[in-house]
Amino acid sequence: MTGYVANRLAQGILVLFLISLVTFSLINFAPGGPSSLVSMESTAEQREARLRQYGLDQPAPVRYLRWLAGAVRGDLGDSINQGLPVERLLVQRMTVTLQLAGYAMLLTAVFGILFGVLGALHHNRWPDHIVSVVTTLGMSVPNFWLGIVAIIVFAVTLGWLPAAGNATLGGGFDLSDRLRHAVLPAGVLAFSLMPNVVRVTRSALLEVLASDFVRTARAKGLPQRGIVWKHTLRNALVPVISILGLITTVLLSGSVVIESVFGWPGLGRLAIDAASGRDYPVILGVTVMVGALTVIVNLVVDLLYAVADPRIRYG
Amino acid sequence: MAERSRLLRKILRQPLGIAAVCGILLLVLLMIFGPGLYPHEPNRTAPLATLQAPSAEHWLGTDELGRDVFARILAGGRVSLAVGLIAMLVGLTIGSVAGAAAGYYGGWIENLVMRLVDVFMAIPAFFLILVIVTSFGNHPLMIILTVGFSFWSQMARPVYAEFKKFRNAEFVEASQALGGGNLRVMARHIFPQVMPQAVVLATLGVGWAILSEAGLSYLGLGIQPPLSSWGNMLQNAQAYLWLNPMLAVYPGIFIAVTVLLFNLLGNALRDVLDPRG
Numbered sequence: 001m002t003g004y005v006a007n008r009l010a011q012g013i014l015v016l017f018l019i020s021l022v023t024f025s026l027i028n029f030a031p032g033g034p035s036s037l038v039s040m041e042s043t044a045e046q047r048e049a050r051l052r053q054y055g056l057d058q059p060a061p062v063r064y065l066r067w068l069a070g071a072v073r074g075d076l077g078d079s080i081n082q083g084l085p086v087e088r089l090l091v092q093r094m095t096v097t098l099q100l101a102g103y104a105m106l107l108t109a110v111f112g113i114l115f116g117v118l119g120a121l122h123h124n125r126w127p128d129h130i131v132s133v134v135t136t137l138g139m140s141v142p143n144f145w146l147g148i149v150a151i152i153v154f155a156v157t158l159g160w161l162p163a164a165g166n167a168t169l170g171g172g173f174d175l176s177d178r179l180r181h182a183v184l185p186a187g188v189l190a191f192s193l194m195p196n197v198v199r200v201t202r203s204a205l206l207e208v209l210a211s212d213f214v215r216t217a218r219a220k221g222l223p224q225r226g227i228v229w230k231h232t233l234r235n236a237l238v239p240v241i242s243i244l245g246l247i248t249t250v251l252l253s254g255s256v257v258i259e260s261v262f263g264w265p266g267l268g269r270l271a272i273d274a275a276s277g278r279d280y281p282v283i284l285g286v287t288v289m290v291g292a293l294t295v296i297v298n299l300v301v302d303l304l305y306a307v308a309d310p311r312i313r314y315g
Numbered sequence: 316m317a318e319r320s321r322l323l324r325k326i327l328r329q330p331l332g333i334a335a336v337c338g339i340l341l342l343v344l345l346m347i348f349g350p351g352l353y354p355h356e357p358n359r360t361a362p363l364a365t366l367q368a369p370s371a372e373h374w375l376g377t378d379e380l381g382r383d384v385f386a387r388i389l390a391g392g393r394v395s396l397a398v399g400l401i402a403m404l405v406g407l408t409i410g411s412v413a414g415a416a417a418g419y420y421g422g423w424i425e426n427l428v429m430r431l432v433d434v435f436m437a438i439p440a441f442f443l444i445l446v447i448v449t450s451f452g453n454h455p456l457m458i459i460l461t462v463g464f465s466f467w468s469q470m471a472r473p474v475y476a477e478f479k480k481f482r483n484a485e486f487v488e489a490s491q492a493l494g495g496g497n498l499r500v501m502a503r504h505i506f507p508q509v510m511p512q513a514v515v516l517a518t519l520g521v522g523w524a525i526l527s528e529a530g531l532s533y534l535g536l537g538i539q540p541p542l543s544s545w546g547n548m549l550q551n552a553q554a555y556l557w558l559n560p561m562l563a564v565y566p567g568i569f570i571a572v573t574v575l576l577f578n579l580l581g582n583a584l585r586d587v588l589d590p591r592g
Contacts, residue, residue, distance in 0.1 A: 018434045026450050136582075140575035142526050144533055145567035148553060152560040249439065256441050257530045261553075271442060272534055275449040283449065287442055294437045 116201025332583020410470025
């Protein structure tokens with residue numbers, strides 16, 4: 001078990017190293033690379049000074065090694081546009097993203113599994129058809145457009161909910177205010193991510209419902225509810241955990257576009273601002289951080305398999 | 316012959332899939348011939364006729380610069396559909412070649428390609444697109460390549476699995492024994508086995524690519540004005556939500572319907588071609 005975890009972590013570190021290398025190369029060997037940052041400085045001396053300030057007078061491999069040496073000590077460099085250390089920006093934005101991600105994840109998991117069970121139990125009858133219509137819509141409607149429509153309906157027309165931000169400006173911390181701000185973005189995210197959970201739950205459940213031990217349980221006269229929630233769902237859990245893990249990584253990366261629609265100041269927003277402001281240290285930092293989260297979530301998911309299904313063991 | 320009629324019967328049992336094909340054809344015809352038949356220019360501004368309601372003259376009204384919204388939707392549709400289709404081909408090609416080589420040859424090629432797949436799977440697709448577009452600029456061609464490139468790893472996985480499975484199959488050995496070269500064996504004998512899965516993935520991939528382009532353009536990082544795309548029309552419209560919310564509704568409906576059609580077609584194809592899926 002410990003050996004397995006250690007092995008996976010080592011692999012994860014290798015993947016992270018490669019992610020940073022790929023991102024760094026993409027950024028640095030591009031025509032509009034970091035050196036274009038200084039093109040607006042007027043005199044040659046000023047340009048020189050700027051280049052030295054960001055360490056851009058060094059060749060790319062040297063710069064990468066310097067960055068790497070800093071990164072292993074938790075120093076990801078300074079943001080060019082904001083002047084703050086990248087790691088501090090990341091932590092600050094991450095907490096904001098986590099609030100939205102947690103809320104959206106809860107909605108996605110609860111409604112996804114519920115609708116999946118509903119579809120499987122009424123296979124090919126009208127509840128199943130309704131579920132499949134809703135999920136197909138969820139997969140096809142662009143989530144950011146749904147966000148805009150939600151703002152039109154609930155904020156502009158009805159005036160029930162705030163249109164943007166994660167808290168009312170100037171107020172202190174107020175839980176109900178925070179939740180009111182999160183309802184629309186979390187709901188929209190859940191609507192667009194839920195179809196994946198529904199599909200996986202439904203098909204896994206259908207497979208297990210057709211198996212012999214379920215027939216035995218029915219023959220023994222066990223009530224339907226016990227069969228579904230205890231015997232069947234537990235056995236259908238592994239693929240469901242796997243899709244929930246995948247969704248977690250999507251949510252943690254800050255659901256880039258939705259944060260932009262709702263002015264939610266999280267990681268996704270940071271990434272877009274960095275991208276349009278050509279803030280290279282931030283872009284690199286965000287990508288590596290999101291990669292790290294993905295690696296960790298994937299490991300946790302694999303370990304959860306063993307919890308859900310005791311037949312799975314890691315040597 | 317019996318084989319063919321069985322396939323035909325299976326297809327006829329997918330009314331939604333057939334409807335999706337008709338819808339996609341209709342949409343493509345509209346995008347090809349619409350701009351020629353509809354009397355308005357997508358980029359002609361009219362300062363005296365801004366934010367008009369739909370009328371017989373302007374079918375979907377005009378935007379904040381007095382440009383005809385329906386004309387812009389037609390022009391933007393050409394861009395969005397082209398990005399969707401070509402990006403999918405790019406992703407499919409890179410993914411298939413990489414996955415096939417890794418599965419068929421094994422050894423260091425397999426190690427290298429599959430590690431790269433791990434790396435690209437760990438970077439969320441949208442982040443990868445952001446990084447590439449900021450570095451290499453947002454020329455429309457660059458956007459197409461980037462969106463396509465962002466899902467090569469998802470395409471490579473299933474292709475790799477199938478090629479690995481069939482690498483030592485009897486029909487492969489037979490072909491090799493008859494003197495078939497590696498490329499011939501891969502293209503003529505193994506690839507047809509992967510075909511059904513690849514077609515399904517590709518169809519769903521078109522929808523995904525259209526959504527990615529729309530998201531990117533909505534953020535202002537994709538297709539740039541004055542060239543219109545459904546995504547950047549939405550970006551424009553968000554500033555006028557209070558004045559004229561319908562501006563934000565029309566392009567979204569076109570995106571949603573187009574992606575819906577490709578998803579329905581993909582699901583129907585899965586039922587027909589890929590009994591395990």
